[in-house]
Amino acid sequence: MGIAGEIAIIGMGKTKFGDNFEKSYFDMVVEAAHGALEDAGLDALDIPAAWLGTCYAYAYTTEGNAGTSLAEPLGLYDLPVTRVANYCATGMDALRNACFAVACGEYDLALVVGAEKMRDVPPRGSLVAQHVEKGHPLYCKGRTAPGMFALVANRYADKYGDVKEAMAKVSVKNHHNGALNPKAHFQREVTIEQVLRAPMVAEPIGLLDCCPTTDGAAAVIITRAELAKRYTDDFVVIRGIALSASLGYFSAQFQPDWDFLGFRATRVAAQRAYEQAGITQPFDQIDVAEVHDCFTITEIVNYEDLGFCGPGEGVAFISEGVSALDGALPVNTSGGLKSYGHPIGASGVRMVIDVADQILGRAGPRQVKKPIDLGLAHTLGGPGAVSCVVILGG
Amino acid sequence: MGIAGEIAIIGMGKTKFGDNFEKSYFDMVVEAAHGALEDAGLDALDIPAAWLGTCYAYAYTTEGNAGTSLAEPLGLYDLPVTRVANYCATGMDALRNACFAVACGEYDLALVVGAEKMRDVPPRGSLVAQHVEKGHPLYCKGRTAPGMFALVANRYADKYGDVKEAMAKVSVKNHHNGALNPKAHFQREVTIEQVLRAPMVAEPIGLLDCCPTTDGAAAVIITRAELAKRYTDDFVVIRGIALSASLGYFSAQFQPDWDFLGFRATRVAAQRAYEQAGITQPFDQIDVAEVHDCFTITEIVNYEDLGFCGPGEGVAFISEGVSALDGALPVNTSGGLKSYGHPIGASGVRMVIDVADQILGRAGPRQVKKPIDLGLAHTLGGPGAVSCVVILGG
Numbered sequence: 001m002g003i004a005g006e007i008a009i010i011g012m013g014k015t016k017f018g019d020n021f022e023k024s025y026f027d028m029v030v031e032a033a034h035g036a037l038e039d040a041g042l043d044a045l046d047i048p049a050a051w052l053g054t055c056y057a058y059a060y061t062t063e064g065n066a067g068t069s070l071a072e073p074l075g076l077y078d079l080p081v082t083r084v085a086n087y088c089a090t091g092m093d094a095l096r097n098a099c100f101a102v103a104c105g106e107y108d109l110a111l112v113v114g115a116e117k118m119r120d121v122p123p124r125g126s127l128v129a130q131h132v133e134k135g136h137p138l139y140c141k142g143r144t145a146p147g148m149f150a151l152v153a154n155r156y157a158d159k160y161g162d163v164k165e166a167m168a169k170v171s172v173k174n175h176h177n178g179a180l181n182p183k184a185h186f187q188r189e190v191t192i193e194q195v196l197r198a199p200m201v202a203e204p205i206g207l208l209d210c211c212p213t214t215d216g217a218a219a220v221i222i223t224r225a226e227l228a229k230r231y232t233d234d235f236v237v238i239r240g241i242a243l244s245a246s247l248g249y250f251s252a253q254f255q256p257d258w259d260f261l262g263f264r265a266t267r268v269a270a271q272r273a274y275e276q277a278g279i280t281q282p283f284d285q286i287d288v289a290e291v292h293d294c295f296t297i298t299e300i301v302n303y304e305d306l307g308f309c310g311p312g313e314g315v316a317f318i319s320e321g322v323s324a325l326d327g328a329l330p331v332n333t334s335g336g337l338k339s340y341g342h343p344i345g346a347s348g349v350r351m352v353i354d355v356a357d358q359i360l361g362r363a364g365p366r367q368v369k370k371p372i373d374l375g376l377a378h379t380l381g382g383p384g385a386v387s388c389v390v391i392l393g394g
Numbered sequence: 395m396g397i398a399g400e401i402a403i404i405g406m407g408k409t410k411f412g413d414n415f416e417k418s419y420f421d422m423v424v425e426a427a428h429g430a431l432e433d434a435g436l437d438a439l440d441i442p443a444a445w446l447g448t449c450y451a452y453a454y455t456t457e458g459n460a461g462t463s464l465a466e467p468l469g470l471y472d473l474p475v476t477r478v479a480n481y482c483a484t485g486m487d488a489l490r491n492a493c494f495a496v497a498c499g500e501y502d503l504a505l506v507v508g509a510e511k512m513r514d515v516p517p518r519g520s521l522v523a524q525h526v527e528k529g530h531p532l533y534c535k536g537r538t539a540p541g542m543f544a545l546v547a548n549r550y551a552d553k554y555g556d557v558k559e560a561m562a563k564v565s566v567k568n569h570h571n572g573a574l575n576p577k578a579h580f581q582r583e584v585t586i587e588q589v590l591r592a593p594m595v596a597e598p599i600g601l602l603d604c605c606p607t608t609d610g611a612a613a614v615i616i617t618r619a620e621l622a623k624r625y626t627d628d629f630v631v632i633r634g635i636a637l638s639a640s641l642g643y644f645s646a647q648f649q650p651d652w653d654f655l656g657f658r659a660t661r662v663a664a665q666r667a668y669e670q671a672g673i674t675q676p677f678d679q680i681d682v683a684e685v686h687d688c689f690t691i692t693e694i695v696n697y698e699d700l701g702f703c704g705p706g707e708g709v710a711f712i713s714e715g716v717s718a719l720d721g722a723l724p725v726n727t728s729g730g731l732k733s734y735g736h737p738i739g740a741s742g743v744r745m746v747i748d749v750a751d752q753i754l755g756r757a758g759p760r761q762v763k764k765p766i767d768l769g770l771a772h773t774l775g776g777p778g779a780v781s782c783v784v785i786l787g788g
Contacts, residue, residue: 002500055459057479062530062644065449066481068779072642078662080637082487083479085451087460093476097491104498106396136456243474248466250456268472385462386475 003096003103004276008228008235009392011040011221012353017341018185020215025063025117026073028217032346033074033113036219040231042109044074047221049107050081053094053114055344055381056127057085063117064345070113087381088292089243090114091348092388095220096241102222114349115217126213137250146210146295148383150202153297155260157204159312164204166315167296168195171208171338173324174293178335180365185214185341195296209296214341218350236356239374240276240391244268247385265387266292266305266380274307277374277391282307283329286391287372288358290351292380293336299323303331306378306389325366333358333366344381348388351377355392397490397497398670402622402629403786405434405615406747411735412579414609419457419511420467422611426740427468427507430613434625436503438468441615443501444475447488447508449738449775450521451479457511458739464507481775482686483637484508485742486782489614490635496616508743509611520607531644532777540604540689542777544596547691549654551598553706558598560709561690562589565602565732567718568687572729574759579608579735589690603690608735612743630750633768634670634785638662641779659781660686660699660774668701671768671785676701677723680785681766682752684745686774687730693717697725700772700783719760727752727760738775742782745771749786 013035015028023031029052037044050071054064063069067081084094091114098110118127131139157163172192178184190208198206228235246265247258258264270282279285291306293299300314308329309317317323323331334340334354337347355375357363377390407429409422417425423446431438444465448458457463461475478488485508492504512521525533551557566586572578584602592600622629640659641652652658664676673679685700687693694708702723703711711717717725728734728748731741749769751757771784 003498006498062525062528065479066643066776066780067487067637067639068481068641068643068776071639071779072644076639077642078638078640078658080490081480081639082491082637084491085459085477085479086475087462093461096474097476097478097494100491100494100498100500103500104397104400104494106494106497131456134456243461243476244472245461245465245470245475246472247462248471249460249462250466264472382460382462385465386460 003099006103007099007238008225010231011036014218017216032217032219040221050111051094051098052083053091053345055090089379089381089388090345113219114346116343116345118213146202149295170296171195174336174338178339184335211337211342216343216346239393240273242272243388262301262305263384269387269389273389289376291378348379397493400497401632402619404625405430408612411610426611426613444505445488445492446477447485447739449484483773483775483782484739507613508740510737510739512607540596543689564690565589568730568732572733578729605731605736610737610740633787634667636666637782656695656699657778663781663783667783683770685772742773
C-alpha cells in the first residue's frame, strides 16, 4: 500500500525565520508546535508520537540531538519522539518517517517539528570553522558549499552559455516574493544590478546568490487522510514523498558519472514521488513549487532536474518569468531559501507548509492567482547527495 | 494495525566490538551490513530502503550525520536512507522507524545499521571534553554519566540497603558471559574482589561498574512477517517495539516526581511493548533479555523497571543468580554493555541480534539451555530520558 495518498496534513505552524537572538531553540520549537496544534484544533496531549528534524545538533547549540529536545520544551513526556538528521533534507525526512508510522496504523496522529538554531555563534564557531578544526577531509581543502555549487555554475555556463544574469534573476524573484512575506528572513527587494555587483563569494556565486544562515522552526500535524475531516476542512493530502541518497558525501567530486550539470538525487527522488502521485508531465500537472535554492544556480538546475523544463532550458525558464509569482509555474512563492532563510532542519517542513498554504488559498499577498491542485516541495542536501521531494494535493 | 507481530528479522550481522583502530566507521558499516545481507541470502541491490543509527556524528568522526554515511560505504546509491539519533536508544529507534515503513507496505525489505566510532580520539577529544568546551549546561557542572548514575546508586542504597556488592555481581556475571563471546570488547572474567577494589569513578561506581566506550557496528534486515519464509527459515518476529522520551535531558535532575530509584522511560516503553506483545507477567513470559547495563546499578534498577521483579528486589535478583546464564531469566547473556562494549548507535541493534540468536539457538557457548519463546531487548539513553524496548518471538 505505502503512504502516497494516505496521509493528510491538518495543522501547520512556524516561527518568524531570521536572527532570532531573543528566542532559544526550545522557544522556537514551542512556538512552531503550538502554532500547528492550534491550527489543527488540538491540544498537545492529543499527540501520541512525534518526530524532530534537526541537522546539526551540538554544532550550534547543545539541543537537538535526540527526541528529548522536542519532548522537553513541550512537556510532552512519555511520548515516542524520534530525531532524524539528513543534511538539508532533514525536515522532510522527519515528515516522511512520521508518515510511515501513521500510515501503518501505529498512531492516528503525529507531530513533526523541524528546527535549527544557527545564528547564536560567532563566525569562528560557524559550521565550516568547526569542521575545519575537526579535520573535515573536504572542508579542510576549501570545498565549502559555495565553492561546490560554484563548480556547478561554471560547468553549466561552459555547457550552455552565460548563466550569471539568470542567477541574478532568481535572486530578484525570490527577494520580491520574500518582501511580501512577514515571516521571511529578508523582506526587501533587490535589483539585478545589486546582485551582479555584490561581493564575490566563489566565482560566479556572489553574496546575493547565497541563502543566509537562519534561525527558525516549523511544524506540521499529520493524520491518515480518511481521518482528516474529523479535525478540519483545511487539510492537504501527501500524494507522494520520496527520499534519495544518490551521491556520496565524501567522494562526491570523484563520482565518475557526475556531470556537475544537476543533481541525480533530485532526479531520482522526483521520479519516485511523481510515480506515487501519478504525475507524468510535471510542468503541466504541478501548479506551484518550493525548491531548494541554497544558491541561485541551484534553483536553475532544479527546474531541469525536476522536469519542469529540459536540460539547458533553466535560464529561459527564469528569464521568461515562467517561475514568477504570476508565471505558468510559480517557484518559491514564499521567497525561497534565498529570502526566507535556511534553518537546515526546519526548511523542509517550512516548504511543505508554504505549498500547503497555496493549495488552501492561505498565502496572502503571495497567493498565486490561478487555482492550485498539485504542489511540489523539494530539498537537496549535502553536496547534492540527498534529496527529498513531496507532492501535495487537495 | 500497527507494527506488533508484522515484522520479521531475516538477516543479522555485526563487527567485533572493541578498539577497532584498524577499521574506519565506513569499514564497520560495510562489515555489519554485508554480514546481515549474507545471513539473509540477499544482495545489497535487493535492498530498497535503509536506516542508519549513529548518535554522535561529528563528535568522534566526520561520518554518521546523514543517510549518505550508509549509502556511501555500501555504494547503495539512489536509495532512501534515513539517519536516526536518540541517545543510547538510537539503534533501536532506527529499527523502529524501518518497521513502520515496511509495515505500511512502502517497502518489502529494509536494512538497518547501527554504528559508532568512539575510540579514535585522545581523552581531551572525548564526548565530555567536547561538551564542556562548548559550554554544555550540565557537563560543565560535573554532571557526567557516571556522576548521574551514582546518584541513583546512592539513592537506591539509602532506600533499600547496601547495593555495592550486588553491583559487583552484575559486573562478574556480565564479564563471565562476555568471556564466552568472541565479539565482545572485554573477553575475560573478573572477580567480586577486583570489582570492589577497582578505582573509584563516582562513589559508589568504580571502574569495573562502568561499560567502556567502544567501536562497533551491527545490522539487521527486516521484512513483513508474512514474507519472511521467502527468504529464510531462521527468522524472528518483532512482537512489540516501543519508544518513550519520559524525562527532559537538560532538566532531568529537576523533575519533581523523579525518585532516582529507576527510570520512568523504561517503565513506559516496557508497558507499551508488553501490551503489544500480550505480556502480562514479564518474569514468567520472557525467557531471556538484553538490558542497558551502562553501569552495574542500571542493570539492577532495570530488573525492577522492566517488571522482572518488584521495587527493591533487584539486589536479590542478581544475588540469587536469577539473571545468570543458567538462571530463571538470563540477562545480558552476550556480556552486556559492560563486557560487550557500548558503541552508542550500534548497541540497540546488537542487543536485538543477541536476543534473536538466543531464540534461534545460535548463541554458541552462551546459548541458554531452556527453550526460548520470547526475548526482550532494552536501551536507556540520555540521563534515563529515553528508552526503547523490543520484544522478539519465534
